[in-house]
Amino acid sequence: MEPCETIRRFVVFDIGKTNTRAILADLASGQEIETLRMENRVLPGPPYPHLDVEELWLFLMRSLREFAAGARIGGVIVIAHGATFALIDDSGLVLPVLDYEFVGPDELAEAYDRLRPPFERTGTPRMPGGLNIGAQLFWLRSRFPNRVAQAQHALFWPQYWTWRLTGRAVSEISYASSHGDVWDLRTRIPAGGTMADVTGGLFPGLAPAHELAGVIRPDLAHAHGLPEGIPVHVGAHDSSLALVPHAGAGKREPLVVMPTGTWLTAFAIGVERMPAGGMLGVMASLDIFGHLVPNFRFMAGKARVDLLAEEDHELPACPAEHCELRQEPENGRFRLVDSRTGQPVRLPVPDGGRKADHLDRLLAREAVRGMQAIGAKGVIHMTGPFAGNRAFTQALEKYWPFPIELRSYEESLVDQVTALFREAGR
Template identity: 40%
Template sequence: MSDDMQPDALIVLDIGKTNAKLALIDAGGRVLAEQRRPNAVLGGGLYPHHDTEGLWQWLLATCRGFAGLADVSAIVPVTHGATAALVDRDGLVLPVLDYEARLPGVDYTARPPFAETCSPSLPAGLNLGRQLAWLQQSFPNEFARTRHILMYPQYWAWRLCGAASGEATSLGCHTDLWNPRTQQYSSLVERMGWRKLMPPLAPAWASLGTLRAEVADATGLPRGCQVLSGIHDSNASLLRYLAQHDRSAPRTVLSTGTWMIAAAFGVALDGLREDADMLANTNALGQPVACMRFMGGREFAELAGAVVEPCTIDDIERLVRQGTLALPCFAATGGPFAGRSGCIEGPPPRDARERYALATLYCVLMTDHCLDALCATGPLAVEGSFTANPWFGPLLASLRPHQPVSYSDDASGTTCGGWMLRYRDGVPPGSSRAIGPRAVAGLTAYRQRWHQALDLTEPAASLPA
């Protein structure tokens, strides 16, 4: 095929907390090629940090393989949140800190109140402001060389094209740096002297420029290939729903993966509770969205064990009947029960299938609790990796008959969101399918026992905000 006959296409660089993916997608939304790799955290050096150089070399090599398949007119970065890069003119002044790292001795008394930021106080470095304060205090000489504080998607955009920008979805992701009501920087940024390090803001879909000449040469991509500002991954998953539906109508989107994040449209921010890891994210249109989350993918893996074998409905019914409960939490980071040690009550699972069943039941109950706490209403759309679980949606639908549940047939809402930033007038690829409830005898009573074990004596939605 000659160059002038090649389809126009976009490359989405999708860096999740656990895995990274490069996807080549044409203007119609068809995936032409895709490559994945683990997103490693390196333990050596000054502190646990992301393997940015490993990712960069993988990106260059993979793009070389993509270059001959289509006319790549743009690249867009999509990444996990709570991560930033400190750069000078030449590159990183410090490694990109992993948000799960311990930050000993940090003075973070300047943190703004929850009422200002709707950003709960979180462990480790999940509040990006705490990371920045620790880096500034622990490495003052390196920090002083910083020219820009770049959110993680914009760091990759900067490496690709050389232009520095900021963007609201990553700034508004439990960072303490953002006021979701005013859509401006929080008081922390001025108080810590960081405002001068924050580059100009740009929308997620803005073109920041074209590839650096050396990047184009290394990848074989056109020098005119545009680099878009980029977006926080959970907000990428929301884009389909911002485009297709009345944004004033109540509805809920559940983004699933390492993190399970429930985003409830139409819910007021005044009912958010800091102690329950509830927060306001900012969507790509600069609007606050009430959210709640837990580390569901991580916890599922912990409960399911090293040998993953999907269960049958008989396995689920047996665990419900015998009263085997998994009580939170099984990840050390975030969630409404942060600080509790996970445990199993009742007869333990006997084999891999029962472990899978218990992990499924646990994630269903945790999701149900989060949706109640948010007072989430309207249709419930499930995006991401948990759509591959045959029982998660049906069990959730059984517990929530007032919320019609659907699965997206796009296992990666983040990739679709990246595509939509480029082809904003296009119809998003994929569709959704309704998920009917799966009746399990005793499931409602099982949920009640789980609530009682956690001192949740009534559904959170019925409690005063």
């Protein structure tokens, strides 16, 4: 790996749940040069709702070609949202990449719950639909046993793209340990015992996120008009990359890193102890450097979109302190319910008030409740859409007794990648 100072152009593929960005950055100056975007699609099936992998692939190749036309590319790294994996053999996918919002895995919840490891080993709470990778894989084994039997590897979402670019199959610890049920936090290997029948040796060995996985395959370079020899790095979980500038060597003072988007995640840096399980959204994972990090996650962005789109005028108003978010299992949509009765309600909005502002205050309160549950303390470093949401940040300032620092998404992402390679070179 070349030092950051000599890499003038670097490409970051940031695959979010809703949108994907291709960012051309100058790591020497820490500047974003150009960003291309596309909206992700979920295809309805058959055989089940799945991600539009080929449209993503075309976007990645077009972006690389456009960026390479202007300057030499010194490296490529893929970061991606969680709870997603690909089953592959030598020729490619053996099954479509399941959308984690698909509720199909819940059909086998009772049987799967008898197999999954305890929270104390994996830091993983039981989550609905496909939000536990183990539940996805268990369901796929049951419904498509012959297809799964063909698979040579199960690749986490960033590493699927790394493999497709280079031909090298690896796993990475920040993704492997993120609410999947599939990795043991203590042993740093795939969960054994009854889960061995689910994982079946499909996950390849670990490699650091910064490590050089290889170079873009010569046949791809030729087919897409790219220069040969472009380096490709292992890649990482998107939320975990956000920790790097704050959790590198010698940086373990208490603080909170809060990337936001479809998901809001609060990482308690400097705590390094397993939180008590039981509260929805509370979990623990390992960061890119292998540190234990308690964290709290909820789909704040999706909940906001769902609730603002809902026509709820006929519902009874409920005081905010008695409202709670609830996700409907049949369709994944969020509703507000009265915590005392479980009945659907709406927030009271005074004349002249904005429903969005009241909802943002409720979401901020939920974030604080989660941070308290994981023992978080200190300054909040927030990135993503909620960092530009004044009603949300004002409410957070009211509820949280420490300062809040806000950064734009693309600017902070370039900083994160730069920090990753800086820390790797120590």
